[in-house]
Amino acid sequence: MHKEQVFTYHSNQEVLDAAIDIIQERFKRTAIFTNVDDTKIFLACKMANYSREVFSVLLLDSQHQLLEYKELFFGTIDSASVYPREIAKAALESNAVAVILAHNHPSGIAEPSQADIAITEKIRRALSLIDIRTLDHIIVGKSQTSLAERGYL
Template identity: 40%
Template sequence: MEDLRFGHRERLRSRFLETDGKGVQDYELLEMILFSAKPRGDVKPLAKILLKKFGSLKQVLLAPPHELQNVSEMGPAAVTTIKLAQELTQRILLQEIMNQPVLNNWEKVIQYCQHQMGHLNREQLRILFLDRKNQLIADEIQQEGTLDQTPIFPREVVRRALEHGAGALILVHNHPSGDPTPSEADIQITQKVILAARTMDIRVHDHIIVGRHESKSFKQLGLI
C-alpha cells in the first residue's frame, strides 16, 4: 500500500511539472503542499476535507492556524506548511507592487489588499505609503480594532507619512461583515485624513475597503 501511495505522489509531481501546474486540481495542489508535512500516508482525503470545510483553495491558505488545527489529521507540521504557502503568496504579491508606480498597477494593488485583509475577522487599518513618483515604499498596519470598528487618527497617519518621507498614501481597511460599502463614519474620517494630510502637502489617493470577496474604492465611487 505504501508503494502505491509513493507511486501516486510521483505521478502527481510528474503531471504537475509536465502541465506547468495546469493539469492538477485544487485538492491535488493541496496534496502536494501537504506532502512535505506528511511524508507517509495518503493525504488526498485530508486535502478534500480542507477544501470542503473552508470552501476554496484561497480560503484554506488564509484560514487562521487555530481553525486549521481543529481539522482532524492537521498536526503542527501540516498547519505550518499551509501558512508557509500563504506567506509565500503574500510576499510575491507585495514584490509585484513594491517600488512600482502604484497607480499603473491598480489591479495588483487591489489583489494584494484583498489577499492580506479579506479573510480577517477584525477590522484593521493599513496604510500604503508612496513616494513623490507614486511608488510604494512601505505597507504598514496602523491600527487593529474590533469586529466592526477601527480607530483612525489623522494626526498619526500624517506623522507616519512624514517619517517615511511619503508624498502620498492610500488608506486600506476591511469590513469583516463582508460588505465593503463605505459607512458614513468611513466617509467622514477619510475627509479628516485628507484635510490633515493636505497641510503637509501629502496627497491621499484613495481609501480602499476590503470585503470578503470584493473591494471598493472611494475614488471609483466618487467619494474622493
C-alpha cells in the same frame, strides 16, 4: 548553478503569509499603484482574511511607487479607532508624497459607511496641510470598493 530554497510550512496560513510577502516584494518600487484594480488585488491579498477590522496605509513616493505598506490600527469585528496624527507620522517618517488608505470589513460587505467617508475626509484634510495627497481609500471585503471611484475623494 542556481540553488533553490526549500521552505517548510506548518499550516495553510504560513503558506498564504509567505505568498503575500512575495507579492508585496514584487509590488515594491513599481508604478502599480497608479491602477486602482491592481491596488485592490494587492490589498485583498493583504487584508481579506482578517477576522477583525484592520486599517492600513500604502505610503507612496512621487511616482506613486510603494515605499511601505503599514497596518496602523486594529479593531474589533465591526470597527477600529483611526487617528490621522499617526497616519501623518508614518507618512513623514517614510518621506511619502501620497497615500492610499485601506481597511477591511470582516463581514465581507465592502460598502462604505458614513463613518468611513467622514474619517477619509478628516485624514485627507490633515494630510493636505503637510502636502501629502490622499489618492484613495479602499475597503476590502468579498469585493473591494474604491472611495475615489465613488467620488468621495
